[in-house]
Amino acid sequence: MIAETPVLTVDALSVDFATPDGTVAAVREVDFELMSGERLGVLGESGCGKSQLFLALLGLLAPNGRARGHARFAGQDLLALPAAALRRLRGNRIAMVFQDPMTALNPYLTIGTQLTEVLTVHRGLGSSAARQDAAAMLGRVGLPEPVRTLERYPHELSGGMRQRVLIAMALLCDPELLIADEPTTALDVTVQGQIVALLRSLDITQILITHDFGVLAGFCHRVLVMYAGRIVESGAVREIFRRPRHPYTRGLMRAIPHLEQTPRAPLATIAGQPPDLARAAPGCAFAPRCELAEPRCRVERPLPRAIAAGATVACHLAEP
Amino acid sequence: MTTLLDVRDLAVTYTLPGDGVWAPGRPLRALEDVSFQLATGETLGVVGESGCGKSTLARAILGLVPAAAGQVSWLGQDIARLDRRALRGMRRDLQIVFQDPLASLDPRMTAGQIIAEPLVTHEPGLGRAAIAARVAQSMARVGLDPRHLNRYPHEFSGGQCQRIAIARATILEPKLVVCDEPVSALDVSIQAQIVNLLVGMQSELGLALIFITHNLAIVRHVSHRIAVLYLGRLVEIGPAEQVFHAPRHPYARALIAALPVADPDREQARAAPRVEGEPPSPLTPPSGCAFRTRCVHAIARCAAERPGLEADGDHAVACHRWRELA
Ligand SMILES: Nc1ncnc2c1ncn2[C@@H]1O[C@H](COP(=O)(O)OP(=O)(O)OP(=O)(O)O)[C@@H](O)[C@H]1O
Ligand code: SF4
Ligand code: SF4
Ligand SMILES: [Mg+2]
Numbered sequence: 001m002i003a004e005t006p007v008l009t010v011d012a013l014s015v016d017f018a019t020p021d022g023t024v025a026a027v028r029e030v031d032f033e034l035m036s037g038e039r040l041g042v043l044g045e046s047g048c049g050k051s052q053l054f055l056a057l058l059g060l061l062a063p064n065g066r067a068r069g070h071a072r073f074a075g076q077d078l079l080a081l082p083a084a085a086l087r088r089l090r091g092n093r094i095a096m097v098f099q100d101p102m103t104a105l106n107p108y109l110t111i112g113t114q115l116t117e118v119l120t121v122h123r124g125l126g127s128s129a130a131r132q133d134a135a136a137m138l139g140r141v142g143l144p145e146p147v148r149t150l151e152r153y154p155h156e157l158s159g160g161m162r163q164r165v166l167i168a169m170a171l172l173c174d175p176e177l178l179i180a181d182e183p184t185t186a187l188d189v190t191v192q193g194q195i196v197a198l199l200r201s202l203d204i205t206q207i208l209i210t211h212d213f214g215v216l217a218g219f220c221h222r223v224l225v226m227y228a229g230r231i232v233e234s235g236a237v238r239e240i241f242r243r244p245r246h247p248y249t250r251g252l253m254r255a256i257p258h259l260e261q262t263p264r265a266p267l268a269t270i271a272g273q274p275p276d277l278a279r280a281a282p283g284c285a286f287a288p289r290c291e292l293a294e295p296r297c298r299v300e301r302p303l304p305r306a307i308a309a310g311a312t313v314a315c316h317l318a319e320p
Numbered sequence: 321m322t323t324l325l326d327v328r329d330l331a332v333t334y335t336l337p338g339d340g341v342w343a344p345g346r347p348l349r350a351l352e353d354v355s356f357q358l359a360t361g362e363t364l365g366v367v368g369e370s371g372c373g374k375s376t377l378a379r380a381i382l383g384l385v386p387a388a389a390g391q392v393s394w395l396g397q398d399i400a401r402l403d404r405r406a407l408r409g410m411r412r413d414l415q416i417v418f419q420d421p422l423a424s425l426d427p428r429m430t431a432g433q434i435i436a437e438p439l440v441t442h443e444p445g446l447g448r449a450a451i452a453a454r455v456a457q458s459m460a461r462v463g464l465d466p467r468h469l470n471r472y473p474h475e476f477s478g479g480q481c482q483r484i485a486i487a488r489a490t491i492l493e494p495k496l497v498v499c500d501e502p503v504s505a506l507d508v509s510i511q512a513q514i515v516n517l518l519v520g521m522q523s524e525l526g527l528a529l530i531f532i533t534h535n536l537a538i539v540r541h542v543s544h545r546i547a548v549l550y551l552g553r554l555v556e557i558g559p560a561e562q563v564f565h566a567p568r569h570p571y572a573r574a575l576i577a578a579l580p581v582a583d584p585d586r587e588q589a590r591a592a593p594r595v596e597g598e599p600p601s602p603l604t605p606p607s608g609c610a611f612r613t614r615c616v617h618a619i620a621r622c623a624a625e626r627p628g629l630e631a632d633g634d635h636a637v638a639c640h641r642w643r644e645l646a
Contacts, residue, residue: 045507045508045509046478046507158598158599159370159598160598161598188369188370188534188598188599189369189534189536189575189578189579190369190574190575190578190595190598191369191598192578192580193578193580193590194596196580197590211507211508212580213508213580213582214579214580214581214582214587215580216582217580217581217582217583217584217586217587217588218580218584218587218588218590219587237584238584238585241582241583241584251509252508252509253582255508255509255511255512256508256512256537256582257512257515257537257538257540257541258537258581258582259537259540259564259581261541263540263541263542263543263560263561264519264541264542266516266519266520267512267515267516267541268512269509269512269513269516270509270512273477273479273480273509273510274507
């Protein structure tokens, strides 16, 4: 059930990285709201800022990164919280699942040790109660033989099983918000579907970061499309797929091979490549690749505007 | 059309280190009983999940790993028995493009040097000017600006690096290019550019392609025929449209059914996946049919007896029950 109460309100969030080549503007003035119970998809190509946006919310940026703006969650501004308070929130009220489950697990500790640690540290449970809860959670995320799995090490599990373990770990403290960054990208197609089905079955507010349209289509209620650090379009998932309004979103939709397409006929492409985020240019970041670009697109930046109920587009030419 | 490549009952075995220093190595059967043919100008798509032997197949075709059984023939000759001259000819006519564009290019060589390398090796008499002209032609053909020939790989984007790799692979106008996940590391908007380039080069140069990928939508788009691998075995092979729209092997069906499509109405109504679990380890493959541990149609015979590839016209499948399930 989607409630009308926002769980997270992000306001003018920007992320910069200081590099020898100058400042990399990874995320630019991002605004969005996430409602309780909503599943939000974040779509965009490699390097468009999807991951940094959410790492910034969790205080997990690399040392050369800096975030500005506001992010209200549970009555607090995440970007203003001291590190210790943010750490308590992470893993407790906000949990995150990453692309590569192997790097997120400690290779030297059993699954049981890693799961029960979460419970004893965050929830103050005793060790046998913690083991019971941990095994129950492994069962809930669909791992066969949960009790035996507690005794195993990460390398003894397959990729799909490890991802289930991470999801179990994320759910142990009953978080209000789960952020999953490309959780199925490293998995096989037949296993991908299982993990998406599992995530979809959870009754919790979720953000899914992906570049896979198919996964997105099956998972979320609403979609944000990012390009060069900015949200260029947002709206209900069905609307975005039925009628993408931003030229970039339209280009992406056309570029994926559809099953009805004539084999070997040329696919539609988006010419050129994404801009270098260390070289800020005025105007619309998509202009060099946009078929519709007009002179003003190169000088005047299009701001996101509400174009239909719940939908925004950042393009001078977008129509309702 | 002539048969370029004839793969017969091919098996490839790797030896993994044993559990202790003195323990015997453990054999891993990466490929077993793989047979197919490839004609000039044809595209064969090879699909399957990670670890199913796709890249091993590419390496065996190039003669980079030895066959433990069976053979690979190039223009009618077993590649394990080619004399030096024939081997040179094969190396010239058989090129490869890898998944990770940046990692597969030598970072200390310029784009021009990388692209010229096969020319320098195989046409040693060529003068500087002739090489430069061929490199420029090859760069233009793949959509690279010939003025960038003195740049190094790190100065190009991923998509451009893949164009460099394709320019190198095609400069000798080979007969076959094996593409191992050529677009998997690229962004959606760049993927389409590279797919178009490969398909275009194929008709321009009359190339045959072996297109290895886990991306089913792309494989359907580029292939004349599709081969499906599971745990090192060929479970189905046939014309692309038939394999895609009327797959016969239960694994091929599950794989194609699992492909998410960009359609929220369909995807949000999607029932839980029909195939459970994950591929078993190739170190301990199941007896009989390798898919039986995940197959909803498995019967006792599937554990006892390995299904062989059974041809029905140009569509072949390895499943005891494919006829009754059809
Ligand atoms: N520590 C860092 N120093 C400098 N630049 C960085 C750093 N971390 C990220 N960036 C840059 O910030 C931009 C956004 O990166 P981000 O990781 O958010 O991309 P993404 O959309 O998640 O991409 P992908 O799909 O590849 O995961 C990129 O240009 C990236 O190179
Ligand atoms: S603002 Fe102009 S350049 Fe940007 S997407 Fe719209 S039409 Fe294209
Ligand atoms: S041989 Fe048996 S187990 Fe294998 S795919 Fe066919 S029915 Fe399933
Ligand atoms: Mg990312």
